[in-house]
Amino acid sequence: MSMREAAALALLLALACAGARAEGPELGRPATPSEIARFDISVGPDGAGLPPGSGTAREGRVVYEARCVACHGEKGEGKPNDRLVGGVGALAGQKPATKTVGSYWPYATTVFDYVRRAMPFDAPKSLRDEDLYAVTAYLLHLNGVIGEDATVDAATLPKIVMPNRNGFAPFAPGD
Numbered sequence: 001m002s003m004r005e006a007a008a009l010a011l012l013l014a015l016a017c018a019g020a021r022a023e024g025p026e027l028g029r030p031a032t033p034s035e036i037a038r039f040d041i042s043v044g045p046d047g048a049g050l051p052p053g054s055g056t057a058r059e060g061r062v063v064y065e066a067r068c069v070a071c072h073g074e075k076g077e078g079k080p081n082d083r084l085v086g087g088v089g090a091l092a093g094q095k096p097a098t099k100t101v102g103s104y105w106p107y108a109t110t111v112f113d114y115v116r117r118a119m120p121f122d123a124p125k126s127l128r129d130e131d132l133y134a135v136t137a138y139l140l141h142l143n144g145v146i147g148e149d150a151t152v153d154a155a156t157l158p159k160i161v162m163p164n165r166n167g168f169a170p171f172a173p174g175d
Contacts, residue, residue, distance in 0.1 A: 038125070041113075041116060041117060041125075042113065043109050043110070043112055043113035043116070044109065044110075044113075045106070045107040045109055045110060045158070046158055047109050047155075047157055047158030050109065050112065050153075050154035050157060050158075051129045051154070052129065052153075053128075053129035053130045053132070053153065053154075054130065054133050054152065054153035055130055055131070055132070055133030055134025055135070055136070055137050055151070055152060055153075056134060056137050056148070056150065056151055056152070057134070057137040057138040057140070057141030057142075057146065057147070057148045057149070058148050058149060059130075059134035059137070059138075060131075060133075060134035060135040060136065060137045060139070060141070061138050062134075063127070063131045063134050063135045063138070064076075064135050064138050067120045067127070067131075067135075068119070068120060068135065071120070071121055072084050075142055076100075076101070076142050076143075081121070082100075083098065084100055084101050084139055084142070084143075085100055085101065085102060085139075085142045086098065086100055086102065086103070086143075087099065087100040087102065087103035087104070088102050088103045088143070088144075088163050088164075089103070090103055091103060091104065091164070091167065100143065101139045101140070101142075101143050102142075102144065102145065102162075102163055103143075103163065103164060104164055104167075105162055105164065106162055106164050106165050106167060106168055107158075107162060107165070108136065108140060108145070108152070108157050108158070108160040109157050109158050111136050111139060111140070112132060112133070112136045112157060115127070115132055115135060115136060115139075116132050133152050133153060133157075136152060136157070137150065137151075137152045140152070140160065143163075145160060145162060146160060
């Protein structure tokens with residue numbers, strides 16, 4: 001095959017592929033507003049996006065024992081999945097870091113956010129808002145951050161100062 005014939009064949013192949021790509025396989029469909037709303041649940045460090053509701057650690061223990069203990073162990077010690085309690089002060093130094101709710105997470109609101117969207121592992125987004133506040137309170141209590149009867153809600157959760165609040169370097173564009 002000559003160079004000219006190879007170039008012509010390559011051009012024809014490129015044009016054929018471009019046409020097929022433009023038409024596409026017609027898979028999927030646009031998401032509906034209600035489908036988008038199910039995933040538009042972000043909660044920021046300042047608490048923006050927190051839903052109504054409240055809970056205490058005492059209430060959260062019941063939720064934890066029913067929905068979380070199988071993966072995270074009694075009182076969050078881990079096994080078979082991640083440890084949730086302890087490790088404060090274990091991020092610095094030569095040993096591997098122990099990243100838990102108490103040692104790593106800088107904001108209580110983002111604990112709520114993560115549990116809300118990802119837990120329990122076998123049924124994400126299945127907990128009611130009151131259960132989410134309660135289990136978040138329980139995790140904070142197990143880590144010594146709040147008392148057992150402290151109420152967490154959209155007003156109090158952003159005010160909780162986590163042990164690692166200042167453990168992250170702020171993002172500076174251009175660094």
